[in-house]
Amino acid sequence: MTIKISSQDKVFTLLSALVTAPGAITARELAELTGLPLSSTYRYLAVLGRWSLVQERQSGRYAPGPMAIQLAAGFEHQNSVLTWARPLLAELAERSGESAALMMISGNRALCVEMIDSSQALRCCYQKGYSQPLRHGASARALLAFMDETLREQILAELPPAERTLMIQALVQVREQGYAVSQGEIDKGVWGVSAPVLGSREHLLGAISLMAPADRVGGTQSQWIRWVCDAAARLGAMSY
Numbered sequence: 001m002t003i004k005i006s007s008q009d010k011v012f013t014l015l016s017a018l019v020t021a022p023g024a025i026t027a028r029e030l031a032e033l034t035g036l037p038l039s040s041t042y043r044y045l046a047v048l049g050r051w052s053l054v055q056e057r058q059s060g061r062y063a064p065g066p067m068a069i070q071l072a073a074g075f076e077h078q079n080s081v082l083t084w085a086r087p088l089l090a091e092l093a094e095r096s097g098e099s100a101a102l103m104m105i106s107g108n109r110a111l112c113v114e115m116i117d118s119s120q121a122l123r124c125c126y127q128k129g130y131s132q133p134l135r136h137g138a139s140a141r142a143l144l145a146f147m148d149e150t151l152r153e154q155i156l157a158e159l160p161p162a163e164r165t166l167m168i169q170a171l172v173q174v175r176e177q178g179y180a181v182s183q184g185e186i187d188k189g190v191w192g193v194s195a196p197v198l199g200s201r202e203h204l205l206g207a208i209s210l211m212a213p214a215d216r217v218g219g220t221q222s223q224w225i226r227w228v229c230d231a232a233a234r235l236g237a238m239s240y
Helices: 007-020 027-034 038-050 065-077 080-096 138-146 150-158 161-177 216-239
Strands: 054-057 061-065 099-106 109-118 130-135 180-183 190-198 204-213
Touching: 007 027, 007 038, 007 061, 038 054, 061 204, 065 099, 065 161, 080 099, 080 204, 080 216, 099 138, 109 138, 130 190, 130 204, 138 150, 138 161, 138 190, 138 204, 150 161, 190 216, 204 216
Parallel strands: none
Antiparallel strands: 054 061, 099 109, 099 204, 109 130, 180 190, 190 204
16 A cells, blocks of 8 residues: 655655755755655755755755754753753763763654763764664664554554564563663664653653663663663653
8 A cells, every 4th residue: 555645744854854964965865865856856945945944055955944943942942851851861971971862753763852971081972963763773662662653653664574573573572671772783882771751641752861882881781771761760750
């Protein structure tokens, strides 16, 4: 069965590809990334440009526009989960000596909305505002396991059959134990644990993640998992 994609979805697919690109990008490159016709890509870029969500540079490349700053500011000031998470992340980073983050779903990606860096010189190179596909890593599995079932099925349907089967099995385990662990799945030598933040009626608000160079984890893994699960539970309870 072919699922018809609305024009609105195509616009935001284009915007998502633009903001996750490593730099300014041409309309043709955007069309190739999204699978949209070049003519439609130009049309949607014009709409986004009128709302200052996209800005065309003199080189003929496109980048996020100034409205993106206003959207980010609104999110920062009006999202209570983000406000409540900051002291919990700071506490988690201080206790572990590693980097702690709040992850949220953004389309079909896991987006880092807040990050407290490790105080150690050698640390994970991840930053607030970075995102990754919901395919690999502890954060992806923690979010996928507890997200809306319809959206999860749409994301899983995009995976190759063998990978989809393995992911479904992994998500069952994550739901049973309440957290996900990964090592070297996104960045070589990086260990991570992530626990879902669940509000009232088990509504998924995000996930708290802790990441560290794998050679520093040692025998602290169980303790760090408990700390992350505790922080996620405390944050979820605040939203009731």
